[in-house]
Amino acid sequence: MNLREVRNEAPLTSFLFSKASGMLVPLSGTFELSPVCNFSCRMCYVRKTAAEVKASARPQMTMAQWLRIAQEARKQGMLYLLLTGGEPFLWPDFWPLYEQLCRMGFLISINTNGSLIDEAAIERLKKNPPVRVNITLYGASDETYEALCRAKGAFAKVDRAIAGLKQAGVQVKLNCSLTPHNAHDLAAMVRYAEERGLILETNTYMFPPVRRDPDSVGQNDRFTPQEAVRCNLERYRLQYGEDVYLKFLKDVQRGAVPPPGLDESCIDPLDGKVRCRAGKASFWITWDGWMTPCGMMPEPKLDLANRPFAEAWRELTQCSARLVLSGTCVQCPNQSLCHSCAAMAMAETGTTEGMPVYLCRMVEALREEADRRLKDDQDVCGE
Numbered sequence: 001m002n003l004r005e006v007r008n009e010a011p012l013t014s015f016l017f018s019k020a021s022g023m024l025v026p027l028s029g030t031f032e033l034s035p036v037c038n039f040s041c042r043m044c045y046v047r048k049t050a051a052e053v054k055a056s057a058r059p060q061m062t063m064a065q066w067l068r069i070a071q072e073a074r075k076q077g078m079l080y081l082l083l084t085g086g087e088p089f090l091w092p093d094f095w096p097l098y099e100q101l102c103r104m105g106f107l108i109s110i111n112t113n114g115s116l117i118d119e120a121a122i123e124r125l126k127k128n129p130p131v132r133v134n135i136t137l138y139g140a141s142d143e144t145y146e147a148l149c150r151a152k153g154a155f156a157k158v159d160r161a162i163a164g165l166k167q168a169g170v171q172v173k174l175n176c177s178l179t180p181h182n183a184h185d186l187a188a189m190v191r192y193a194e195e196r197g198l199i200l201e202t203n204t205y206m207f208p209p210v211r212r213d214p215d216s217v218g219q220n221d222r223f224t225p226q227e228a229v230r231c232n233l234e235r236y237r238l239q240y241g242e243d244v245y246l247k248f249l250k251d252v253q254r255g256a257v258p259p260p261g262l263d264e265s266c267i268d269p270l271d272g273k274v275r276c277r278a279g280k281a282s283f284w285i286t287w288d289g290w291m292t293p294c295g296m297m298p299e300p301k302l303d304l305a306n307r308p309f310a311e312a313w314r315e316l317t318q319c320s321a322r323l324v325l326s327g328t329c330v331q332c333p334n335q336s337l338c339h340s341c342a343a344m345a346m347a348e349t350g351t352t353e354g355m356p357v358y359l360c361r362m363v364e365a366l367r368e369e370a371d372r373r374l375k376d377d378q379d380v381c382g383e
């Protein structure tokens with residue numbers, strides 16, 4: 001399998017998004033149905049317990065509210081819909097809502113940890129197939145899942161779900177969040193995906209969980225920037241093979257590649273403005289009814305629980321257009337190697353205008369590692 005497909009979007013989709021961004025049409029939405037999860041991953045940006053949700057100042061959105069928003073968003077142009085959590089299958093009205101949303105004609109994807117997808121769920125998904133089920137793979141053994149997700153026997157359940165979904169013809173993609181707690185399983189996870197013919201998208205950059213804990217700006221249970229880069233280069237080598245990997249390192253030396261492991265749909269801040277789709281063609285709605293440009297950003301946020309979608313979307317596009325990025329990033333000669341964005345700047349520094357030093361260190365480490373490994377390669381080859 002050519003793993004470069006991992007990040008390539010269908011040309012029609014890219015075309016639709018570029019049109020939608022220009023016209024400020026909300027083509028893509030994310031419904032974060034619930035922050036509750038049966039896992040408790042160490043680096044999670046959203047998870048809450050059921051008791052925390054109950055004690056929250058704002059209630060969870062109801063099925064009627066989600067359906068009202070879906071209807072209004074469809075009138076404004078929403079076509080792509082991602083259902084996420086927490087763990088979306090834990091949201092009590094997941095199935096009736098999902099089946100209604102399917103009938104409304106959206107192209108639906110589901111983000112899940114996969115552990116709750118049993119035979120009954122597979123049957124229902126088979127009847128109303130989503131465009132894709134994105135399963136986050138956290139390791140290649142029950143032990144690794146226990147270390148990172150603090151969930152027992154989880155890998156076996158996820159493995160069964162993946163096999164069942166594949167057998168039922170439901171499209172599956174694997175996402176992997178690499179951290180110090182599961183990095184030792186990297187080669188096994190790459191092999192797992194390859195043996196099953198599945199795309200595996202791997203990230204080593206973990207956002208500080210500022211939505212869950214406002215005091216966590218710039219911090220998470222994650223790699224140092226240098227470790228994040230080393231791990232990412234290793235997964236690049238494993239997934240793409242030695243030749244492509246060496247070419248990639250040479251491109252890094254020339255300063256002419258996007259960095260691996262960050263979201264490719266987020267584009268460099270060339271002019272100090274947010275250039276990704278957030279707040280131009282896409283939006284995120286939190287479990288308690290706030291509309292934001294991106295799920296990683298606590299601000300700007302607009303109360304959608306009791307407000308027409310069209311009005312909130314208009315205001316969101318205006319707020320998003322006003323977001324400004326760090327002047328240092330705008331002038332930075334490393335932009336073609338760095339994917340810092342407004343959400344990262346906010347999570348790393350507390351404001352979109354701050355300079356996300358963690359990202360700067362990743363770029364420095366990427367250059368250093370490329371130099372070092374190419375030199376080692378030359379020494380071995382006797383060049």
Ligand code: SF4
Pocket residue numbers: 037038039040041043044045046047085086087113149
């Ligand atoms: S599975 Fe996802 S939502 Fe659940 S705790 Fe882990 S990272 Fe958070």
Ligand code: SF4
Pocket residue numbers: 328329330332333334335338339340355356357359360361363
């Ligand atoms: S985060 Fe650092 S390396 Fe990246 S663009 Fe900003 S200043 Fe440059």
